[in-house]
Amino acid sequence: MKxxxxxxxxxxxxxxATGRTAFVDDIRAHGTLWxxxxxxxxxxxxxxxxxxxxxxxxxxxxxxxTHADVPLLEYGHLSALGIPADEPLLAKDEVRYxxxxxxxxxxxxxxxxxxxxxxxxxxxxxxxxLFDVRKAFDADVSQPHHWGTVYPHFxxxxxxxxxxxxxxxxxFDDADKIISGVYRPAAxxxxxxxxxxxxxxxxxxxxFTIYSCTQALYFSMGVVxxxxxxxxxxxxxxxxxxxxxxxxxxxxxxxxxxxxxxxxSGRPVKWRWTREEEFLCSSTRAPWHMEIIDAVxxxxxxLGRKMLTLHDAGxxxxxxxxxxxxxxxxxxGAYTIPNLHFDGYVVFTNRVPTTAMRGYGVTSVSFAVESHxxxxxxxxxxxxxxxxxxxxxxxxxxxxxxIAYTDPSTVDVLHAIxxxxxxxxxxxxxxxxxxxxxGEWLPDHLLAQxxxxxxx
Amino acid sequence: MKxxxxxxxxxxxxxxxxxxxxxxxEELGVLSAKAGCENGGCGACTVLIDGSPRRACLxxxxxxxxxxxxxxxxxxxxxxxxxxxxxxxHFCAAQCGxxxxxxxxxxxxxxxxxxxGSREEITEALAGHVxxxxxxxxxxxxxxxxxEGDFDMSVAAESPHTQVRA
Amino acid sequence: xxxxxxxLFPCSPGEAIEAFGDGxxxxxxxxxxxxxxxLHLRGxxxxxxxxxxxxxxxxxxxxxxxxxMARVGAMTPVDRLCTQPAPIGPAARGIGDGEIRxxxxxxxxxxxxxxxxxxxxxxxxxxxxxxxxxxxxxxxxSLEDFxxxxxxxxxxxxxxxxxxxxxGGMHLRTTTDGRRVFxxxxxxxxxxxxxxxxxxxxAHHFTVMSVSGVRTVGxxxxxxxxxxGPVGVRLRAAEALAHDPEAAGAAAAxxxxxxxxxxxxxxxxxxxxxxxxxxxxxxxxxGS
Ligand SMILES: Cc1cc2nc3c(=O)[nH]c(=O)nc-3n(C[C@H](O)[C@H](O)[C@H](O)COP(=O)(O)OP(=O)(O)OC[C@H]3O[C@@H](n4cnc5c(N)ncnc54)[C@H](O)[C@@H]3O)c2cc1C
Ligand code: FES
Ligand code: FES
Numbered sequence: 050m051k052x053x054x055x056x057x058x059x060x061x062x063x064x065x066a067t068g069r070t071a072f073v074d075d076i077r078a079h080g081t082l083w084x085x086x087x088x089x090x091x092x093x094x095x096x097x098x099x100x101x102x103x104x105x106x107x108x109x110x111x112x113x114x115t116h117a118d119v120p121l122l123e124y125g126h127l128s129a130l131g132i133p134a135d136e137p138l139l140a141k142d143e144v145r146y147x148x149x150x151x152x153x154x155x156x157x158x159x160x161x162x163x164x165x166x167x168x169x170x171x172x173x174x175x176x177x178x179l180f181d182v183r184k185a186f187d188a189d190v191s192q193p194h195h196w197g198t199v200y201p202h203f204x205x206x207x208x209x210x211x212x213x214x215x216x217x218x219x220x221f222d223d224a225d226k227i228i229s230g231v232y233r234p235a236a237x238x239x240x241x242x243x244x245x246x247x248x249x250x251x252x253x254x255x256x257f258t259i260y261s262c263t264q265a266l267y268f269s270m271g272v273v274x275x276x277x278x279x280x281x282x283x284x285x286x287x288x289x290x291x292x293x294x295x296x297x298x299x300x301x302x303x304x305x306x307x308x309x310x311x312x313x314s315g316r317p318v319k320w321r322w323t324r325e326e327e328f329l330c331s332s333t334r335a336p337w338h339m340e341i342i343d344a345v346x347x348x349x350x351x352l353g354r355k356m357l358t359l360h361d362a363g364x365x366x367x368x369x370x371x372x373x374x375x376x377x378x379x380x381x382g383a384y385t386i387p388n389l390h391f392d393g394y395v396v397f398t399n400r401v402p403t404t405a406m407r408g409y410g411v412t413s414v415s416f417a418v419e420s421h422x423x424x425x426x427x428x429x430x431x432x433x434x435x436x437x438x439x440x441x442x443x444x445x446x447x448x449x450x451x452i453a454y455t456d457p458s459t460v461d462v463l464h465a466i467x468x469x470x471x472x473x474x475x476x477x478x479x480x481x482x483x484x485x486x487x488g489e490w491l492p493d494h495l496l497a498q499x500x501x502x503x504x505x
Numbered sequence: 506m507k508x509x510x511x512x513x514x515x516x517x518x519x520x521x522x523x524x525x526x527x528x529x530x531e532e533l534g535v536l537s538a539k540a541g542c543e544n545g546g547c548g549a550c551t552v553l554i555d556g557s558p559r560r561a562c563l564x565x566x567x568x569x570x571x572x573x574x575x576x577x578x579x580x581x582x583x584x585x586x587x588x589x590x591x592x593x594x595h596f597c598a599a600q601c602g603x604x605x606x607x608x609x610x611x612x613x614x615x616x617x618x619x620x621x622g623s624r625e626e627i628t629e630a631l632a633g634h635v636x637x638x639x640x641x642x643x644x645x646x647x648x649x650x651x652x653e654g655d656f657d658m659s660v661a662a663e664s665p666h667t668q669v670r671a
Numbered sequence: 672x673x674x675x676x677x678x679l680f681p682c683s684p685g686e687a688i689e690a691f692g693d694g695x696x697x698x699x700x701x702x703x704x705x706x707x708x709x710l711h712l713r714g715x716x717x718x719x720x721x722x723x724x725x726x727x728x729x730x731x732x733x734x735x736x737x738x739x740m741a742r743v744g745a746m747t748p749v750d751r752l753c754t755q756p757a758p759i760g761p762a763a764r765g766i767g768d769g770e771i772r773x774x775x776x777x778x779x780x781x782x783x784x785x786x787x788x789x790x791x792x793x794x795x796x797x798x799x800x801x802x803x804x805x806x807x808x809x810x811x812x813s814l815e816d817f818x819x820x821x822x823x824x825x826x827x828x829x830x831x832x833x834x835x836x837x838x839g840g841m842h843l844r845t846t847t848d849g850r851r852v853f854x855x856x857x858x859x860x861x862x863x864x865x866x867x868x869x870x871x872x873x874a875h876h877f878t879v880m881s882v883s884g885v886r887t888v889g890x891x892x893x894x895x896x897x898x899x900g901p902v903g904v905r906l907r908a909a910e911a912l913a914h915d916p917e918a919a920g921a922a923a924a925x926x927x928x929x930x931x932x933x934x935x936x937x938x939x940x941x942x943x944x945x946x947x948x949x950x951x952x953x954x955x956x957x958g959s
Binding site for chain 2: 676678700702703704707708710711712720721724767768769770771773774
């Protein structure tokens with residue numbers, strides 16, 4: 050155990066500081082072609098014409114691909130879990146977000162690739178786009194997704210991720226006050242300094258070596274193999290040197306098209322997004338709409354919570370159902386609430402598809418829960434630390450999905466924050482601990498939720 | 506066109522308005538300067554031109570004609586790190602490392618010009634450089650300490666920003 | 672960028688004017704901070720590029736004794752303007768970061784597309800003149816007129832009555848009754864300058880909007896803003912009410928027509944402009 054507690058120098062520090070670290074864009078393969086994408090200029094439109102003939106005959110062009118060249122056009126990010134796919138690798142009849150790729154060109158230089166993209170003949174019939182999750186439920190909006198307003202495949206055929214725990218009716222009957230709030234964090238771009246980039250090199254033995262900045266190497270490998278309908282053993286992924294990801298490099302954004310272009314041209318192909326593409330077309334953290342209604346007592350116990358979450362998936366589902374599932378497990382934050390009624394929907398809009406970012410699904414709910422805790426404290430006229438310490442998870446308490454906490458740190462964290470901010474806690478609260486609930490910390494309403502199994 | 510690149514003569518044949526960054530990476534194969542935005546906004550491409558830090562993505566090749574261009578490859582090698590490079594390693598001032606070459610160049614230029622090493626000055630000197638990973642504190646620590654020269658490179662520095670609770 | 676673009680390197684202002692001709696198909700390369708990425712990323716190949724780096728347009732001439740005009744060449748890098756008195760100095764210091772300011776030039780800034788051009792307002796407030804060349808050869812006009820029709824022009828220099836802080840001047844004349852008084856021109860000299868901008872969280876945030884102001888020895892107040900239209904504008908209605916900062920702020924919001932861009936909405940700009948005007952007027956010590 051030489052490493053634990055030791056201050057070891059980073060193994061990659063010297064490479065970074067001397068500029069020797071080879072990122073994907075620094076890998077050189079002889080004869081590399083550059084890829085450029087034709088992307089949708091519309092948020093939502095029908096593609097009425099797509100003709101790449103002129104582009105194919107442009108100088109320096111070695112391959113052009115559209116939806117027609119993808120062996121398995123639709124493969125979802127959760128397909129490996131048996132969940133149906135909804136997103137075409139390249140848009141076919143319709144574009145559902147601005148920047149959606151429609152065709153890709155590989156050419157000798159970036160300029161030639163860009164010129165060829167400009168020469169692709171494409172026409173659109175624009176439709177009215179939808180940008181706000183809440184508005185998706187209004188009667189008069191046009192639904193951008195063929196599945197309708199929301200993702201319909203939770204537990205195979207449910208339209209929501211739902212949690213029911215205890216008796217929400219009783220909690221609301223017993224409450225002294227009902228306190229509600231709506232929380233709407235906006236989308237955030239992960240913005241790694243290295244933009245999305247991939248280099249796919251066709252090898253003489255028929256395999257492809259794929260240098261990728263992905264954060265999810267084996268996942269990407271499965272996605273490429275599925276779209277291309279080739280066995281996994283024909284793909285050799287080289288990853289590990291990521292110029293920042295923060296969740297934004299979980300989706301397989303570049304590897305499949307690069308490899309298709311490499312296959313078609315017989316040449317290595319590099320696709321490096323411009324910063325503009327990164328901002329406009331790369332997946333972001335989702336915007337969320339969260340409504341919380343709490344049943345509380347005058348002395349600061351939260352008896353029950355009703356919560357509605359609308360998660361903006363953007364135009365396609367990608368990992369959103371997973372994000373909402375994680376979100377649902379955390380919808381009480383670091384606090385124990387025995388009676389719960391939670392509905393979380395993955396809603397489709399015409400925004401760029403959303404994905405992971407630092408605490409996928411959880412940061413949104415933490416923001417909502419902590420904001421709401423402060424609101425409850427204010428409306429009850431209770432010290433916000435005391436409200437939190439009362440309801441904070443203890444050993445043996447159970448999470449919304451029924452997992453017993455074995456070592457929750459909420460009480461200790463609150464003590465540390467209190468100390469760091471110079472806050473005086475009343476003696477009883479200063480003496481609170483993470484140990485199993487007993488005495489004043491164990492009111493009747495919390496008895497039933499406690500896990501029977503002896504945890505420590 | 507000709508430049509002196511990290512001390513050696515280099516012939517440049519790209520069209521005259523090609524960004525120097527493109528010349529370095531695609532024509533001359535010098536890869537430490539990174540294309541983070543190609544728009545002047547991130548600082549990852551920064552190189553020294555006649556000793557002053559400049560964004561290589563905004564500099565036309567022709568504007569560098571006859572100049573001395575230094576990239577981080579020219580500051581030190583893995584075997585013989587420059588003081589700033591040593592400090593970056595010792596203070597863990599690089600996480601993903603993509604911004605690091607530009608940061609090291611700007612920090613070197615700042616110290617070479619006799620910067621006092623105050624945090625305000627360092628922040629100003631690195632203002633054009635975006636780092637998405639580190640949160641900057643360790644980068645500023647490294648630059649402030651770089652003039653001290655030698656560090657025990659077998660360990661990482663204690664961070665003054667981490668309060669370890671008993 | 673096409674390899675066919677010819678790049679010319681004039682060695683004097685005269686050669687630059689010659690090379691630029693009537694400007695047809697010609698782009699100017701100054702510091703290149705906007706032009707180089709534009710040509711690289713957006714393509715488009717000008718027939719000819721005139722690079723001004725050696726054209727003798729990099730100068731700041733402060734007035735000598737007896738003179739009152741300051742002259743600044745179009746190729747002067749922005750970082751050399753950082754030490755100028757307000758409003759130029761603070762406006763220059765707010766542009767980009769040290770590396771950008773070392774490369775960016777005054778001329779490029781005044782000719783930059785909408786969204787940039789932070790130095791336009793301070794120079795408008797200084798009532799600067801612009802000397803430029805183009806199809807009708809050389810002409811000198813107010814910067815305001817130049818900005819209104821700058822396409823197809825080569826900017827050579829700007830000049831303005833130098834703030835007192837810059838020295839020079841001191842023309843005295845003797846009146847008929849034998850008193851020694853300042854020449855009239857003295858009263859046109861800026862005695863105070865001020866600059867206020869919407870906060871910049873960090874170096875990568877372009878200035879949303881800023882207001883520059885000048886008060887002359889004779890008491891004239893001039894105000895100008897950038898970020899309320901495609902180019903900088905004089906705030907004449909506000910100037911007329913300068914003695915009443917509240918009214919001046921309100922008048923400024925009425926006389927501009929800001930639009931939405933990625934930095935801020937037109938609504939927000941109109942709402943915040945009055946407070947910048949008030950701040951500038953209070954710094955100029957005019958009004959109650
Ligand atoms: C990271 C970053 C931050 C920036 N921040 C700011 C900011 O805060 N405020 C701001 O105002 N700007 C900002 N800019 C924009 C730009 O750098 C400045 O406006 C700069 O002054 C432009 O000057 P330049 O010499 O680099 O122009 P160039 O790029 O060389 O030219 C710009 C345009 O003006 C034309 N031009 C140049 N000189 C002349 C001339 N003498 N006569 C006629 N036309 C001419 C060119 O043909 C071109 O169209 C920023 C840019 C970057 C990359
Ligand atoms: S690549 Fe030059 S500043 Fe970002
Ligand atoms: S270390 Fe990753 S961007 Fe700075």
